[in-house]
Amino acid sequence: MGDVAMTVPVLRALTKQHPELKITVLTRAFFSPFFRDLEHVEVFPADVKGEHKGIFGLYKLARQLNKKKFYVIADLHNVLRSKMLKKFIRCKRFISIDKGRKEKRLLTSGQIFKQLKTTHQRYADVFRGLGYAVDLSKPSFPKKVALSTKLQELVNNHSKKCIGIAPFAAHEGKMYPLNLMKQVVEKLSEDNQVILFGGGKYESEILNEFENSFDNTINLAGKLSLDEEMDVISNLDVMLSMDSGNAHIAAMLGVKVITIWGVTHPFAGFTPFNQPQDYGLIADREKFPLVPTSIYGNKYPENYKEASSSVAPEVVVEKIKSII
Template identity: 60%
Template structure:
């Protein structure tokens, strides 16, 4: 007799990189537990991240409008209770909003992620500089606590997506390696200095097709100026939806990213991801999924001994703004070429 599906509500509302980090974990969970069905509760913008995953549905939490505040969350819970009967709830976010929502839901089997806040505080205060558990493993631990096996070493990745004529009209047909470069991050201390990034692009674009990723008018303008300066360089920061950008990312051979969301988007597809770290550090657990440790290029801690200054890069001492610049452009170029040769 076939066992009834175990329907789990997975909650992760933001941010882009953190939501992207759930994807390889959820793929592994579903692959290794055929009795499981998932419903992911997240923001509408993130829905394309979960496309084409069997036995997974997405419910959109509109937390800035109809699901805003306590009454909005109660309205959301009533909707979920009316349309679903959950075997368990996996809270992968663990913030005030999810703490308010969960008691409204009709499900007694609830496990909440342990974010290791005290360990991360000790790391950023310089009290204990050691490698912490990865965020991916923290997600997996939630499902393990629900008695579902999740072995991240047995992860599965989707195939690269077919590219539309709209995309190909900008990128051209793929005739050699494609290198994605996402040079921006939410905070200046996490970014590689633009003058040094231009040196990286100038050298790589002599041999490879460079696809530039970003968002917002200011970023798009800067990328457009680089596109006009360097050969074999394409600006993808404008007029592409998230779904279309994911199509392109799935076809990359290497992604060069800061400690930011684009690195996690590429890792979802098993793309090689080279990351540049400024005032943050991979020891906090936010390195892209399934990447070799030496793919993370680190700022000089002898010159900047307070790194990591914070978990998210939003706090750093004066003078740390260009910490990532202590990584020579030549080191980035060599690491990318080495990854392409592997």
């Protein structure tokens, strides 16, 4: 999800700087709301678990796409599925992203420790390779969405600053320990409204417990569509997130994003778009010198599982207060 969300500010810049282009984004239908306010951009949904599953499904998908007669194709994913699709699609120009896999291996093996090219710039480089330079230095963002009556009743924000918190990530090594996050929520909810984001039964149950423990705390997990969640996020004063999709959704909407990093690190290039360096709260590398242990947070020594705990709750709270 984060990879898809990171394409949005790049496509926004591309379409503004090259308004003659018409863009078709091939992605899962679930992600369609990400592109809802981009001009000259349409979404073609890929059903990779159903109609378009496997090699025969990709062949069927290619036949459907070929009817559109694309001038160029930009592969921003560069995985086996997109490589197979390339063999079936009729198009003279096809360029794939350079993910910098070698540099990232050096970073996670400890052979180098420096900032690598951001994923946003890697996306922009693909379009530059097609002849469409993209300048990301002066970004624009959509306006805050006027909340529907349903969302106003849910959020119930009376003049308090609105802080979003998304405490979960795909891998445990990327998460801030929940007992510490509870301390953060408790402190922030004293003077602000805290809105919790998550998904699935397990996450909803934990966030319900947070909601029931503190005033001014609302759990939206499992209650809204992605479209509606984006509407709420667009109205936040700040989002607190792990190195995960919610950080990139908030950033693409122009919201300030504080991120907590465990076994991953911003140097790999996944910092949320247009966020200052000091908005990323990093695990203590004196205590955890192997960070980053992997790019996606799925590989780490057992004693690194709670590397992010080296960021004190007080530090998180003070950083957010300094912004709002």
